[in-house]
Amino acid sequence: MRSARLHDGAGATLNADALRADARRESFGLLALLSPGLLLVFAVIIVPIGWLFWLSLFDEAGQLSAANYARFFEQASYIKTFVTTFKVAFTVTGACIVLGYPLAYMLSQLPRRAAGVCLIFVILPFWTSVLVRTYAWLVILQRKGLVNTWLMDLGVIAQPLSLANNFAGVVIGMTHIMLPFLVLPLYASMKTIDVDCLRAGMNLGASPAATFRQIFLPLSLPGLASGVVIVFVLCLGFFVTPALMGGGKVIMWAMRMEQTTSLYSNWGAGAALGVVLLAVTLALLGLFQWLLGARATGVWSQR
Amino acid sequence: MLLSLAQTALPIGISGIEKRFGGVSVLHDLGLDVAAGEFLTLLGPSGSGKTTLLMILAGFVRANAGSIRVGGEEIIAMPPHRRNIGMVFQNYALFPHMNVFHNIAFPLKQRRVPAAETAERVERALDLVQLKGLGERRVDQLSGGQRQRVALARAVVFEPRIVLMDEPLSALDKSLREHMQIELRNLHRRLGMTTVYVTHDQREAITMSDRIAVMNAGRIEQIDRPEVLYASPKTRFVAGFIGDSSFIPVECRNGSVWYEDRKIRMTAAAPSSGSHLMVARPEKLRLVADGETAGKANVIPATVGDVIYQGDSFICYATLRDGRQVALRDYCRSDVLAKLPRPGEPVNLGIDADDVVLVAAD
Numbered sequence: 079m080r081s082a083r084l085h086d087g088a089g090a091t092l093n094a095d096a097l098r099a100d101a102r103r104e105s106f107g108l109l110a111l112l113s114p115g116l117l118l119v120f121a122v123i124i125v126p127i128g129w130l131f132w133l134s135l136f137d138e139a140g141q142l143s144a145a146n147y148a149r150f151f152e153q154a155s156y157i158k159t160f161v162t163t164f165k166v167a168f169t170v171t172g173a174c175i176v177l178g179y180p181l182a183y184m185l186s187q188l189p190r191r192a193a194g195v196c197l198i199f200v201i202l203p204f205w206t207s208v209l210v211r212t213y214a215w216l217v218i219l220q221r222k223g224l225v226n227t228w229l230m231d232l233g234v235i236a237q238p239l240s241l242a243n244n245f246a247g248v249v250i251g252m253t254h255i256m257l258p259f260l261v262l263p264l265y266a267s268m269k270t271i272d273v274d275c276l277r278a279g280m281n282l283g284a285s286p287a288a289t290f291r292q293i294f295l296p297l298s299l300p301g302l303a304s305g306v307v308i309v310f311v312l313c314l315g316f317f318v319t320p321a322l323m324g325g326g327k328v329i330m331w332a333m334r335m336e337q338t339t340s341l342y343s344n345w346g347a348g349a350a351l352g353v354v355l356l357a358v359t360l361a362l363l364g365l366f367q368w369l370l371g372a373r374a375t376g377v378w379s380q381r
Numbered sequence: 382m383l384l385s386l387a388q389t390a391l392p393i394g395i396s397g398i399e400k401r402f403g404g405v406s407v408l409h410d411l412g413l414d415v416a417a418g419e420f421l422t423l424l425g426p427s428g429s430g431k432t433t434l435l436m437i438l439a440g441f442v443r444a445n446a447g448s449i450r451v452g453g454e455e456i457i458a459m460p461p462h463r464r465n466i467g468m469v470f471q472n473y474a475l476f477p478h479m480n481v482f483h484n485i486a487f488p489l490k491q492r493r494v495p496a497a498e499t500a501e502r503v504e505r506a507l508d509l510v511q512l513k514g515l516g517e518r519r520v521d522q523l524s525g526g527q528r529q530r531v532a533l534a535r536a537v538v539f540e541p542r543i544v545l546m547d548e549p550l551s552a553l554d555k556s557l558r559e560h561m562q563i564e565l566r567n568l569h570r571r572l573g574m575t576t577v578y579v580t581h582d583q584r585e586a587i588t589m590s591d592r593i594a595v596m597n598a599g600r601i602e603q604i605d606r607p608e609v610l611y612a613s614p615k616t617r618f619v620a621g622f623i624g625d626s627s628f629i630p631v632e633c634r635n636g637s638v639w640y641e642d643r644k645i646r647m648t649a650a651a652p653s654s655g656s657h658l659m660v661a662r663p664e665k666l667r668l669v670a671d672g673e674t675a676g677k678a679n680v681i682p683a684t685v686g687d688v689i690y691q692g693d694s695f696i697c698y699a700t701l702r703d704g705r706q707v708a709l710r711d712y713c714r715s716d717v718l719a720k721l722p723r724p725g726e727p728v729n730l731g732i733d734a735d736d737v738v739l740v741a742a743d
Contacts, residue, residue, distance in 0.1 A: 274474035277441050280461040281468045282535065283491035289462075292487075296478045 127356070134349035146350035156334070163331040166248055166320065167313035171260075173253040174309050178260040179302065185261070186268035197265070200258050208255055212322045215251045216242055219323075243325025251323040252316060259312060260305035267301020268294075300370065307366045311359050331355050390418040390575045391452035391542045393438075398447035400433055400599075407433050408599045411447070415577060420569050422578045422586040425596035426622070431579045434596075435545050438577060439468050451542055462491075467536035467544040467574075471551060473528045475520045481507070481531050482516035488539040506534040509568070526557050533565070537572060546578045550585065562588050583623045587611065595619050613649070617740045620660045627707035628658040629681070630742065638739065641702070645679050647737035657739040661732060663696065663710035669731040670720060678731035683707070685722045695721070699728060 137145045150156045181200070185193050203211060218224045219241035226238040241247055271294060279289035317332035324330075331351065339348035393415040400408040408430045415421045423431040436442035438449060440461030449457045456464055467488075475484050485506055489499045507513050510530035515523075523531065529549060536544055549565075550558045566589050569576055580586050586593045587607040594604040595618070603610060603619045614620035617628065631640045633652045638645040638659075645659065669680055683699035686706065690713075697709045709730060711717050722728045 272472070272474060274470045274472060275476060277439070277461070278468070278470060278474040278476070278535075279487070280441075281439055281464075281466065282488035283462050283465070283539065284487070285462050286460075288491065293476055293478075 130349045130352050133345055134347075134353050136346045138344060138346065146346045147354075149347065149350070150354065159329050159331060159334045162329060163314060166245070166252065166316075166328065166330060167310050169249050170252045170256055170313050171306055171310045173249060174256050174260040175302070175306065177253065178257055178264060178305065181257075182261045182264040182268055182301075183298075185265050186271075200261050203254070204258060208318050209322075211255060212251050212319045215247070215254065215323065219247055219250065242323060243327065245324075245328055247323040247325070248320045248328045248330075251319040252313060255319060256309045256312060259308045260302075263305040263308065264298065264301045267304075268298050271297045303366065303370055307363065311362065314359055314362075315355060389540060389542055390573050392417040392419075393543060393575060393577070394448070394450040395434075395438075396448050398434065398437060398449075399445045400430070400437065400442070401445055406599060408437075408444070411599070411601065413594060413601060413604070415575055417452075417575055418573045420566070420576045420578065420589060420591045422580060422590040422593045423596055424580060424583060424586040424593050424622070426581060428598075429596040430599040431581075431596045432547060435547055435577065435579050438543075439466055439545055440464050465539075465541050465543075467539070467541035469529075469532050469536045469544070469546040469549040471548045473532040473549075473552075475528055475531055475535075477520050479520070480516065481512070481518050481520065481523070484520065484531055485516075485535045485538050488535065492539060502538055503534075506538040509537075509571075510534045525553050526561065529553065529561060533568070537568075537574065541574065543575045543577065546576065548580050549578075551580075551582070558585070559588075565589060587623070593623075595622060597622075613738055614660060614740060617658055617743060620738070620740055625663050625708060627661040627663075627705070628740075629661055629701065629705065629707065630703075631657050631659050631739065633657055633739075638737075640679075640681065643679070643681070645737060646677065646734040647739070648735045649738065652739060656742040658742050659732075660738040660740060661707050661730075662736070663708040665732055665736040666707065666709040667711060667731050668697070668709065668717075668720065668722065669729040671729070677734050679734065679737065681730045681732070683728055683730050685724050685726050685728050687724060688721065697722075699730060 134146050135142055135144075137143045150160075185196055185200075188196060216223075220226075221238045221240070221242075223242070225241060226235075229235045230238065241250065275293055275297070276289055279293045280286065284292060315332050316330065317336065320328050320330045321333050321336075324333075332355075335348050335351045335355075338344050338351060393413075395414070396412040398408050398411040399406070411430075411434065413421075423434060425431045433442060437444045437447075437457075440456075440459065444457060447457060448455060451464075451466075476487065479487070482503055485503045486499050489502060494502070503516065504513075507516060510533050512527060512530050512534070515527070520528065520531070529552075532549070536546075546565075550561050553561060562585055569589075578586075578589065590607055592604060593607055593610055595602045595610065597618050603615045610619060610623050614623065620626045620628075629640060631638050631645060633639075633654050633656075636651055636653050638647060638651050638657070640659070667678075669678065681701065683701050686698040686700055689696045689698075692713070694710055694712050695718075697711075698706055699709060700706050707730065
């Protein structure tokens with residue numbers, strides 16, 4: 079009885095200092111372990127972006143000004159570039175969804191081994207340079223390329239289609255490069271859908287089509303959304319393919335940056351372009367996060 | 382009016398079911414009749430084909446041959462969504478993107494039931510499984526037992542002709558499982574739907590079922606009421622799978638049964654000849670003191686091995702003269718404990734003539 083009371087009294091402070099010191103030591107230890115990584119992130123990401131932002135604040139004469147940002151609203155060509163960039167990004171993302179969703183669905187329904195083999199074919203293009211693949215598309219799509227020659231030999235068309243050096247060429251080339259970025263996360267999320275949920279849907283009276291629409295599709299949307307975000311964001315900053323496949327007619331944001339810095343040596347304006355692209359990308363990511371977050375936590379009411 | 386299925390419960394006639402996966406036969410010429418409103422359990426170890434049979438009933442697995450008649454109508458080639466069979470899945474298979482209400486309303490929505498009636502029927506179903514007022518909850522906010530109840534409500538809300546359950550309680554902890562067994566049993570009594578239940582848990586099967594079909598290697602070994610299965614198993618497999626059993630080899634000669642040089646008295650009819658096994662259930666064996674008259678009991682000499690104390694009861698492992706081990710269980714009454722033998726002591730095991738059951742030796 080007595081010893082119990084004694085412990086009660088001492089319980090609040092017994093070894094409290096030593097335990098606090100131990101907790102502090104542990105925090106410092108973890109911080110020390112983290113510090114190389116933090117330093118690297120600081121040196122490789124924070125500093126260059128800060129510098130970029132700093133550069134964008136000076137005009138050509140070296141004076142502090144907002145001229146580099148004002149330009150976006152004043153010059154029509156900037157607005158046109160902005161619109162083109164989003165048009166390409168939307169079209170490519172749309173094409174990726176149309177091609178990628180059925181592909182991912184098929185992969186998710188295949189037996190494990192067959193799916194493994196097919197996935198290798200999805201990933202295979204990753205191992206080839208973007209430049210090489212883009213040139214390959216140029217060869218295939220140009221005026222006297224494979225596609226046009228075949229179609230004309232078959233008598234389907236009389237005049238060659240203009241598939242390269244224009245918007246269509248950019249979209250075809252970029253879709254090919256972006257497709258795996260959509261298919262892989264989508265496939266991963268489709269694989270996690272419980273087969274029994276689909277069985278339950280049919281068991282409860284939904285036809286296979288209704289089960290797909292009411293159960294499989296909604297459950298695959300988070301994976302689709304993450305694929306869409308990756309593809310869309312990558313499209314916004316894409317350079318090689320539009321530069322080669324666009325034939326100088328499709329000017330995207332990254333190409334504009336390259337022109338501004340290497341052709342006109344206007345680092346302030348180029349930096350401002352980079353900052354705006356970064357801001358737009360972050361805003362989009364934030365928007366998606368917010369939409370997805372609401373979706374993941376809220377129940378979709380159909381009433 | 383409460384959900385009532387009594388009028389619509391239909392019998393199931395299963396016959397000649399063949400199922401092969403690759404070249405391996407999983408079900409072979411399987412036949413089974415389930416009466417209208419009956420609670421029938423398919424009991425067997427994993428790989429016995431019980432889940433495959435359930436999947437064939439639900440329409441998720443296509444049999445190679447056979448017939449399933451529900452109230453006279455052939456359904457073996459019918460797609461699952463037309464079968465009108467409710468099913469409770471092992472992992473519940475609730476739709477994670479819908480709340481409780483929409484999960485339960487799903488089958489009604491497929492049947493284009495008007496909204497007002499849907500709301501009313503979902504409410505009644507929620508009431509039935511004691512989840513009143515939880516319709517707006519998300520599935521991931523529910524405990525295991527609550528999910529189980531939602532799955533159950535969803536499977537019966539559209540008043541199906543038959544309800545199938547695939548080890549629905551296996552994911553719950555022991556006490557909740559035992560509670561849900563009783564609840565499921567009561568729900569079945571109230572709704573009266575024909576139910577086919579799959580489990581590998583013999584205790585669960587005995588607790589809940591009207592009849593149990595014991596399955597082994599794609600065949601039904603024996604099908605009967607739980608008490609009959611327990612009291613008179615027909616094969617060694619059934620005796621070993623339902624309840625604990627030790628087997629003692631006996632010889633039958635001219636209608637009498639011999640264990641070594643002792644004649645075994647038994648009430649049931651003895652087989653005329655051949656090697657058989659006597660089923661010795663732990664609770665049917667008892668310790669017979671040296672001077673004690675055995676009465677109607679058969680007495681088998683043995684040596685005591687381990688005695689394991691379990692609180693309410695104890696288990697005594699004894700070794701027969703041929704080296705075979707048998708188990709004996711009794712309650713810890715003081716009179717029993719007083720004469721409990723020590724390990725290594727010789728002892729006489731008694732088994733009543735009424736309790737002697739023989740099965741064919743393999």
